[in-house]
Amino acid sequence: MRRTPFAALGLGLIFVLIGGAVLRAQLPSHAPTLTPPSKAPETGPADGRRPQAPHRTGELECRNCHLGQHQGIVQMYIGIGGRGAPTIPSHMFQVRVECIACHTTPKVAEGAGGLGAQTFKPSEQACLGCHGEKYRGMLGKWTTTLAEMTDVVTGKLKATRASLADGDQSDPKRRRAQTLVDDADFNIRYVAVAKGVHNVFYSADLLKLANGWLDEATARLGKPPLKIEDQLVRGGYCARLCHEAARVRPRETVTFGKIKVPHARHLAEFGATCTSCHSAERHKAVTATAATCSACHHAPQNDRCESCHSAQSAFYRGQTRSPHAKIEPNVMAEAVACTSCHDFAEAQPRRAIGQKCLSCHEPAYAALVTEWTTGFAADVRKAGDAVKTAEAAIAAARRAGKKTAEADTALREARETLALVRSSGAAHNPLAADALLARAREKAEQARANAVSR
Numbered sequence: 001m002r003r004t005p006f007a008a009l010g011l012g013l014i015f016v017l018i019g020g021a022v023l024r025a026q027l028p029s030h031a032p033t034l035t036p037p038s039k040a041p042e043t044g045p046a047d048g049r050r051p052q053a054p055h056r057t058g059e060l061e062c063r064n065c066h067l068g069q070h071q072g073i074v075q076m077y078i079g080i081g082g083r084g085a086p087t088i089p090s091h092m093f094q095v096r097v098e099c100i101a102c103h104t105t106p107k108v109a110e111g112a113g114g115l116g117a118q119t120f121k122p123s124e125q126a127c128l129g130c131h132g133e134k135y136r137g138m139l140g141k142w143t144t145t146l147a148e149m150t151d152v153v154t155g156k157l158k159a160t161r162a163s164l165a166d167g168d169q170s171d172p173k174r175r176r177a178q179t180l181v182d183d184a185d186f187n188i189r190y191v192a193v194a195k196g197v198h199n200v201f202y203s204a205d206l207l208k209l210a211n212g213w214l215d216e217a218t219a220r221l222g223k224p225p226l227k228i229e230d231q232l233v234r235g236g237y238c239a240r241l242c243h244e245a246a247r248v249r250p251r252e253t254v255t256f257g258k259i260k261v262p263h264a265r266h267l268a269e270f271g272a273t274c275t276s277c278h279s280a281e282r283h284k285a286v287t288a289t290a291a292t293c294s295a296c297h298h299a300p301q302n303d304r305c306e307s308c309h310s311a312q313s314a315f316y317r318g319q320t321r322s323p324h325a326k327i328e329p330n331v332m333a334e335a336v337a338c339t340s341c342h343d344f345a346e347a348q349p350r351r352a353i354g355q356k357c358l359s360c361h362e363p364a365y366a367a368l369v370t371e372w373t374t375g376f377a378a379d380v381r382k383a384g385d386a387v388k389t390a391e392a393a394i395a396a397a398r399r400a401g402k403k404t405a406e407a408d409t410a411l412r413e414a415r416e417t418l419a420l421v422r423s424s425g426a427a428h429n430p431l432a433a434d435a436l437l438a439r440a441r442e443k444a445e446q447a448r449a450n451a452v453s454r
Contacts, residue, residue: 076194082206083183084213090199091283102126122197134247139197145241146196149207153188156214156226157181163221173220180217184210204237208275238274239267256288270304272296298342305338313338315424315432324417324439327432369427376426379437383418386444390414393451407450414443 075081079089092102103120127135160181168174187206196203215225242248254263266272276296277288297308306313314320318329341353354366390411394404417440426433 072190072194073198076190076196076202077198079199079202081194082187082190082202082209084187084209085202085205088199088202088205090202093199138242141244142197142200142241145237146191146200146203146207149204149237150188150191150196153184153207153210153214156211157184157188159226160184160214160217160221163218163223177217177220180213180220184213184217200241201237204241205275208237238278256286256293257290303337303339305342309338311423312425312428315420316428318429318432320420320424320432322417322420322436324413324443325432325435327429327436330429330431372427372430376421376430376433376437379434380418380421380426383414383421383437383440383444386441386448387411387414387418390444390447390451393448397451402451404451407447410443410447410450414440414447417443 072081077090077093079087079093100120102122104126105121105123107119107121122139124136124139127139131138160177164174164177164181187210191203191206218225239248239250243250250264250267252262252264253260255261266277267274277286277292279285279287296302311320315327316330317333318327320327341356343352343356354369357365357369390407394407394411397404397407417436421433421436421440424433426437
């Protein structure tokens, strides 16, 4: 970047030169106020040097050329100009870091003999001067990470363009695919031309969008997406661009709503990326909702149901231990996986489960799902009512001064047995659920009778 009077005026002058309501809207409220350059003095200085003539309209000015040369870089720094992404200002733009704060290393064109233009290259020392030693290598990491992402998406762009050329030119889906490819191409070129290191998170987000558009375009052309190692372009760039170098480690667990979530495992084992749950434009902001979790956890391709639904899995496979009843595995446990029955892509999951039965069984088996759900729900309510009756009887006995130790023991067993069925889902092991609910009712009645007889 050329160190000129234009650059020395800082970002405020850039905004004025670019003009337009969009850029003016990006100005922070504390942006510097600009004043026009003062004219040269009418009389020479006291040391007798020749006075400089005032600038005349039409004379060559640095900004006449450098505005066009750096306009894309300025827009990148502000966080605008790309397609599909919201405005994401560079963190350094937000605190009014100017060009010359980073571009500090002089560079003169070879063979110019001191008469050519002098530019100033970015220096890592500028990073260390503000942020300290832990930021050493950060600039290089930004450059290599964005280069890796660009290479991945560029390869996918070439493959998708080839698919476009081979497809039916009259297919209406092709027009939408062409638009997606053009938008992806624009973002890739924009990151390259505007030098993405001026706003790494905005650049990474643009490349992530480009990657998604190319996948969609390929799908519209009736072909499977190109399989690539795309952890970065899917949104895993936060750690590579910043957190690793700054020695920021993900927390092991976080609380989302009322649920404790294994945060680190989502990144290390489950394939989630930072921007799956966090905003790309606002640091640390959580954008995930319950629907976000469900879309991932209940996606057809997710076959890790048992990592979360451990109670249901253990009940299904006969691995649940209870002192109140022997629990054998469901007869289908060895042959039928969770996703063989559960399909949350369907609007009515329970009806869909019934239809899944028919892939192996006769039509009459579809009614079993209703029996296992609606029927057992009624049985659970009966057991619950029996527990409440026993609780009332024991409370009355205590008020009458009676001892209730034996009744309390039977009631505790009834509660534990009923809670096990409720948490595990009766339909996952109907035979075991039937035995447990019978045991719960039996113990509840025993507790009631014991309290009344005292």
